[in-house]
Amino acid sequence: MQLHTSNTIFGLPKLPARYASLVMPFLLSILMTCVVSGVSTLRSLGWSSSFLHVWLSAWAISWMFAFPTLLIALPVVRKLTACLVRSA
Numbered sequence: 001m002q003l004h005t006s007n008t009i010f011g012l013p014k015l016p017a018r019y020a021s022l023v024m025p026f027l028l029s030i031l032m033t034c035v036v037s038g039v040s041t042l043r044s045l046g047w048s049s050s051f052l053h054v055w056l057s058a059w060a061i062s063w064m065f066a067f068p069t070l071l072i073a074l075p076v077v078r079k080l081t082a083c084l085v086r087s088a
Helices: 017-045 051-084
Strands: none
Touching: 017 051
């Protein structure tokens, strides 16, 4: 199986590899806060007419905290993981 090796995505140039340590927590924080704030908002409000507005507001606020937290926590979590998992 061959991986897609193009230097562009959606017609835009890919970022250099050195940015991977920022891109990964950026994408992870978007995904996680979107899901968690969506579930939490749905549980609180149910499917109401204000759901989308409240969810997007909750997501934006939670993401503003989650992204910097991930940037700080990820190196610590990697070290803890290395302590708990045998190397290959």
